[in-house]
Amino acid sequence: MSARTSDGKRYAVTVVGYDDQHDLAVIRVGVPKGTPFLPLAKSGPKVGDAALAIGNGGGAYLQPKLGRFTALNTQAQQADFPSGTLELSAPLVPGDSGGPIINRAGEVAGVVSFIRLSGESRETVQIRSYAVPVTTSSALVAELRRGVKREAPVIGISLGSEWRILFDLPEEVFVRSKLGKTAGAFFTSVLPGSPAAKAGLQPLRFSDDGELLSGDIVTAVNDIRIYNFSDFQFAVRRHASGETVTLSILRDGKSLRVPLTLAPRSTLQR
Structure with missing residues (x-):
């Protein structure tokens, strides 16, 4: 397993911990010391807050998409996703899953986990995107950093x-x-x-x-x-x-x- 940076270089990846239920993992990437990264959010978002999603949907590498947080405690109508999931209005597509959701402070507030499309045609389709919340005080993140590996x-x-x-x-x-x-x-x-x-x-x-x-x-x-x-x-x-x-x-x-x-x-x- 490897990770590719925007300059095209690849680095080895080690899985530290994961939780199938929450669709979240912590990995360690062997990048050089001093490589910039996005910090985790210090606190959770509020409904209406702006959100910037970055993903690779539709074959577009690191494509930014704007939206807002529309709900903070939802189950995405999927048994795989527990309560606490964030809902977004950002127009994401398959391929964006796993990308970060960034708040106004430039912090990662969530990780895209599920995208739901509804409607009978391209003209009437509605998109709802869902993300796992992550903060510096998250008990789940702390568990994964300690190496917890939890299967569904x-x-x-x-x-x-x-x-x-x-x-x-x-x-x-x-x-x-x-x-x-x-x-x-x-x-x-x-x-x-x-x-x-x-x-x-x-x-x-x-x-x-x-x-x-x-x-x-x-x-x-x-x-x-x-x-x-x-x-x-x-x-x-x-x-x-x-x-x-x-x-x-x-x-x-x-x-x-x-x-x-x-x-x-x-x-x-x-």
């Missing part, structure tokens, strides 16, 4: 592409469907050897004419009610790898409580 917890289930539109299915729509009378999270595949497989979770199975034959509907995690796959992801991400959670499940009309131990993401990627 996973259980090893997925929702097939044809079902992705039902990722955050509302309760009333679920009840009107053929999936059952009690809304919850369902899934269409279980990864062999995963925590889900070891716990005996069963994916949905349908007949040739689309009738539901079997499969689990997860209705709660540690007694916290969930209504769809998105809720399930958020509930799991509140815990750490190695923790055991209890799932409330409906299977063939019966209520079950199933213990499941969360695993780090890397164990399912080997």
Whole structure:
């Protein structure tokens, strides 16, 4: 791994610490002593404050883009991103992720982590950009500097592409469907050897004419009610790898409580 500076030179990079949950890492770059750098912000931003994002989106190297902080404590509608995420109005594009968000004082207030596009055409598209907040007093930054390496917890289930539109299915729509009378999270595949497989979770199975034959509907995690796959992801991400959670499940009309131990993401990627 290496880092390239604006003069085209490359330097070796060492990963000091990282946190999958917060999409943030601390690295050490072997640049010469005296190389200039941007300092971390001394305090967090306020809504309405100006923000300058610098990234490589669209193939443009170190392209600056102006915007403002529009929210300071959001989840970006993504289970991967915890509360506390900063929302920006800067018109970022894929490729800008990982770039710094700079405040008026020339300090790094955040790191771009996610970009969400909505709208049906180029003319109506709306862009919302999200960043992980970083300050000199950040407990997370201090942990990463100490070498903490934290992976996101996973259980090893997925929702097939044809079902992705039902990722955050509302309760009333679920009840009107053929999936059952009690809304919850369902899934269409279980990864062999995963925590889900070891716990005996069963994916949905349908007949040739689309009738539901079997499969689990997860209705709660540690007694916290969930209504769809998105809720399930958020509930799991509140815990750490190695923790055991209890799932409330409906299977063939019966209520079950199933213990499941969360695993780090890397164990399912080997």
